Amino acid sequence: MASLVLYSYWRSSSSYRVRFALAAKKLAYEMITVNLLAGEQNADVHKSRSPTGHVPCLLIEGRLFIESVAIIELLEELYPGPALYPKSPWDRARMRTLVEVVNSGIQPLQNLKVLERASSDPEARKAWGAHFNEKGLAAIEQLLEIHSKEGIRGRYTYGDSLTAADVFLVPQFYSAKRFGVDTSKFPRVTAAAEAAMATEAARAAHPDNQPDAVK
Ligand SMILES: N[C@@H](CCC(=O)N[C@@H](CS)C(=O)NCC(=O)O)C(=O)O
Known part of the structure; x- marks a missing residue:
């Protein structure tokens, strides 16, 4: 099982999507919080993870991904069950x-x-x-x-x-x-x-x- 680290902010709706997908697929993960109201998304350390200066970011098998659609589709392909995408x-x-x-x-x-x-x-x-x-x-x-x-x-x-x-x-x-x-x-x-x-x-x-x- 790959180690998963999610960069998230509690009220970020895009982070909420990835948390929801991870939970639906029963995937355990570590969370690192990024405080958007404190501007932590604009710090160099976060910009080096996310060129857009956004959360979520998911570190999976040593690779960082941004953009919740890409992240959730990757999770679907790596961990197909329970499926979040219909077959047809x-x-x-x-x-x-x-x-x-x-x-x-x-x-x-x-x-x-x-x-x-x-x-x-x-x-x-x-x-x-x-x-x-x-x-x-x-x-x-x-x-x-x-x-x-x-x-x-x-x-x-x-x-x-x-x-x-x-x-x-x-x-x-x-x-x-x-x-x-x-x-x-x-x-x-x-x-x-x-x-x-x-x-x-x-x-x-x-x-x-x-x-x-x-x-
Ligand atoms: N399309 C991106 C959107 C990411 C995004 O906009 N994240 C917001 C929180 S929901 C953010 O980090 N905003 C920081 C800001 O506006 O400074 C995704 O789906 O991951």
Whole structure:
């Protein structure tokens, strides 16, 4: 079993994704925390790990990886069970669409450095984050309706077992709530995220359950 080290921040939604995937696959790992509010992501030592100055980073078999999609796909290929990606190419593409809406369509627009650039006023930052989270969740709600019409039904975001779609949706749902989005406007998203959040893997990955959580 390879040794795994995750560089993480408790409230980072992208770190939460990787924690969720590691827990779903029951992979043990060491955690090194990077305090984003203290600016530790911009220190040279962290930039030497992550040229983007982001978390998460995963050290696996002596190699460092950044970008949660690449990390989670690597974990899937190295540790295929329990699978987080459906087998059929059609299902994989549908499920990956959900992943991408979160990964490229929501999170980058509400990232800390973007909020800092958008405004110095905490209320304006919150409104900015809420705007993009709301638009993104609305798109996911519509996608879930389309999937349901195609016969994809189940407890979770894409069917009846946890997939990468849950691994990406749950942290974004958590962020949307932090930004004050009324998630009840998105019943399919809410039902799927709540079902996934109730799993043991999601609980282990939850920000409040991390060693660097500020209570
Ligand atoms: N696409 C990247 C996004 C990584 C990312 O943006 N991480 C955020 C935390 S969720 C971060 O480190 N932000 C630091 C900053 O904005 O200064 C991934 O999926 O890993």
